[in-house]
Amino acid sequence: MTPNSPPAPGSSPALRCAGLTHHYPASDHDVPALHDVALSAARGRVTALVGPSGSGKSTLLRILACLDRPTHGTVEVNGVDATALSARRRRQLRRHQLGYVFQNPIDNLLGYLTVEEHLGLAARLRRTGPAGGELLDALGLAGRRAHYPRQLSGGEQQRVALAFAAAGDPAALLADEPTAQLDRASAHLVGEALHRLASLGHAVVVATHDPELTAVADDVHELVDGRIA
Numbered sequence: 389m390t391p392n393s394p395p396a397p398g399s400s401p402a403l404r405c406a407g408l409t410h411h412y413p414a415s416d417h418d419v420p421a422l423h424d425v426a427l428s429a430a431r432g433r434v435t436a437l438v439g440p441s442g443s444g445k446s447t448l449l450r451i452l453a454c455l456d457r458p459t460h461g462t463v464e465v466n467g468v469d470a471t472a473l474s475a476r477r478r479r480q481l482r483r484h485q486l487g488y489v490f491q492n493p494i495d496n497l498l499g500y501l502t503v504e505e506h507l508g509l510a511a512r513l514r515r516t517g518p519a520g521g522e523l524l525d526a527l528g529l530a531g532r533r534a535h536y537p538r539q540l541s542g543g544e545q546q547r548v549a550l551a552f553a554a555a556g557d558p559a560a561l562l563a564d565e566p567t568a569q570l571d572r573a574s575a576h577l578v579g580e581a582l583h584r585l586a587s588l589g590h591a592v593v594v595a596t597h598d599p600e601l602t603a604v605a606d607d608v609h610e611l612v613d614g615r616i617a
């Protein structure tokens with residue numbers, strides 16, 4: 389199976405991890421962050437990772453997004469064991485099958501590209517056809533195609549970031565506290581956008597403290613001291 393080949397119907401979840409343990413190396417002693425974590429995230433569902441500060445949510449999200457490699461354990465994307473791939477193949481898998489959204493809206497966007505140009509860039513990166521206006525319509529961004537990031541509110545920027553992450557139909561979208569810098573009304577719209585993207589067939593995984601997002605989650609996993617509680 390190549391990184392961007394479609395999953396067989398009814399087969400593996402978009403994302404699955406097992407036996408995940410992670411330590412951050414430090415000069416005196418390693419910092420433990422995850423212990424034996426296992427979970428899966430299916431297309432069509434919003435999965436929330438919740439838990440106190442320092443419990444390991446961001447670490448887990450970055451590992452699921454194949455941005456970091458775990459100390460031990462496996463991450464499967466559409467049934468492909470990403471932890472067994474070369475760095476080059478893992479990059480390909482990430483580019484085609486995973487979209488990632490950072491907490492700070494402006495970190496997700498390029499200031500010199502319009503909304504529409506962001507979708508064009510995503511299509512080129514993923515080697516898919518241009519994403520139709522449906523994605524922008526679905527996320528309440530109709531009429532914003534020609535705008536640059538600086539012309540959008542933080543909440544609109546974050547929804548453009550979600551559209552950019554979702555263009556080209558990756559299996560999973562992962563977002564790390566995407567509403568942390570937004571007011572309640574904008575956070576609510578981002579929650580609706582995540583739910584909409586799941587209904588379009590993505591597996592959506594979000595690390596969050598925000599009740600607006602846990603309210604739209606189909607599955608909620610609580611982390612405590614690096615373990616699923």
Ligand SMILES: Nc1ncnc2c1ncn2[C@@H]1O[C@H](COP(=O)(O)OP(=O)(O)OP(=O)(O)O)[C@@H](O)[C@H]1O
Nearest residue numbers: 412419420421439440441442443444445446447448
């Ligand atoms: N780059 C790093 N180097 C060393 N330790 C780290 C690093 N990143 C995170 N940690 C540690 O790993 C543990 C888990 O951190 P992580 O950021 O994953 O938690 P979190 O649940 O996302 O926290 P928050 O809700 O505050 O963002 C914490 O003890 C943290 O201090």
